[in-house]
Amino acid sequence: MKILGPLILVGFFCFGIFVLANWSTLTTPATLSFVAFSFEAPLGLLLLGVILVFAAFFVAYVLILRTTMLMDAHRYARELKAQQQLAEKAEASRLSELRSQINHEFVQLREATDKSRTSFSTQIEGVEEALRSLIEETSRSQMAYIGEVEDKLDRSLASPSLEK
Numbered sequence: 001m002k003i004l005g006p007l008i009l010v011g012f013f014c015f016g017i018f019v020l021a022n023w024s025t026l027t028t029p030a031t032l033s034f035v036a037f038s039f040e041a042p043l044g045l046l047l048l049g050v051i052l053v054f055a056a057f058f059v060a061y062v063l064i065l066r067t068t069m070l071m072d073a074h075r076y077a078r079e080l081k082a083q084q085q086l087a088e089k090a091e092a093s094r095l096s097e098l099r100s101q102i103n104h105e106f107v108q109l110r111e112a113t114d115k116s117r118t119s120f121s122t123q124i125e126g127v128e129e130a131l132r133s134l135i136e137e138t139s140r141s142q143m144a145y146i147g148e149v150e151d152k153l154d155r156s157l158a159s160p161s162l163e164k
Helices: 004-021 043-163
Strands: 029-033 038-042
Touching (some): 038 043
Antiparallel strands (some): 029 038
16 A cells, blocks of 8 residues: 555556647547537546546545545544443453452451361360270279279178188
């Protein structure tokens, strides 16, 4: 596209040189006949005028297309910026929602940990109490056995002395 502008300018320059070189031929009068009438005018100048009118229409058409393209590009850029801002807001919303959900999960995890710690402490206390009572019962049983053994020893030691 960068070469197209200078190329068109070179083409117009060459066309201008051609018109200047052939000016006398272009201005030669000729009889021009239309269906309803006829008149005498320079055919070359008439064709040159038609070419210039078409060139002007072409330039106007190109300018309109270029302007429309620039306006569309500007509108698309605004829409893209609006969509980008919307996406950023949605992302920020999702991040804050994720943050609150993670905080909620941590709170639930702490509560579950505290409950399990309390439950575990209660279970340990129950096991300790059961172990204490088992130890006391075993100790009493041991004392009872030791008492029986002492009684038997005392009787057995006392009996032989009675028999003598």
